[in-house]
Amino acid sequence: MLSVISVIDDDGSVRAATDNLLSSYGYLVHTFASAEEFLQSIHLHDSSCVIADVQMPAMSGLDLLTHMRAQGHNAPFIFITAFPEESVCDRALKAGAVWFLAKPFAAPDLIKCVETALTERRGGADPASFKAFCDLSVE
Numbered sequence: 001m002l003s004v005i006s007v008i009d010d011d012g013s014v015r016a017a018t019d020n021l022l023s024s025y026g027y028l029v030h031t032f033a034s035a036e037e038f039l040q041s042i043h044l045h046d047s048s049c050v051i052a053d054v055q056m057p058a059m060s061g062l063d064l065l066t067h068m069r070a071q072g073h074n075a076p077f078i079f080i081t082a083f084p085e086e087s088v089c090d091r092a093l094k095a096g097a098v099w100f101l102a103k104p105f106a107a108p109d110l111i112k113c114v115e116t117a118l119t120e121r122r123g124g125a126d127p128a129s130f131k132a133f134c135d136l137s138v139e
Contacts, residue, residue, distance in 0.1 A: 003118050004046050008032045008064065009053040009080070014103070018051060021107050022114065035059035039067070047075045049117050051110075054081040054088060062088075065095050076117035080105065 005027045007018045015031040022029045032038040035052070036059055050068075052061035059067075065077050077097045081088070084102035092100050098120075099113040 002026075002028050003048040003114075004028045004030065004043065005049050005051060005114065006030050006032065006038060006041075006043060006047040006075075007051045008035055008038050008056070008061070009051075010034060010056045011053070014053070014080070018110070021110065025111060025114075027114070035061065035064040035067075038064070044073070047073075049076050049078065049114055051078045051080060051114070054079050054092065055083060062092055062095055065092070065097060069096055076120070078110075078113045078117060080110075 005022050007015055007022070007029060008031075009015050009018070010033055012033070015033070019029045019031050030041070030043045030047075032041065034056060038044060038050075039059075050064075052064055054061045061077075061079055061081075068075070068077075077092075078099040078101065079089075079092050079097050080101045080103055082103045084100075089100045098117050101109060101113065
């Protein structure tokens, strides 16, 4: 079964680069400019993993995660941010994120995050039980 990755970021260049990277690894990628666009998408229910920016206009990535969990969506969440702060990382992981990466990040780091999240999900693990990681180092 093909893994579907949803990428949500208000920066078009980040969306395009992340789409290209993940597509080159064989993932089916859908990109969205906002949390609201993603929530209204037909792809909301088929996402195997969500990669979202933390800071976006209107609804933040953290608000999106909280909303999705309240609606019963269990897709693993990986956060990416240009503003890596330990307090935000802690909040993201407590809310259920499985990884938190600082931008710019190395391509192998993101691929490792996605592969780990998908492997644990395929194994039937609830995202709440995943080991969560904060990588606040900037490449």
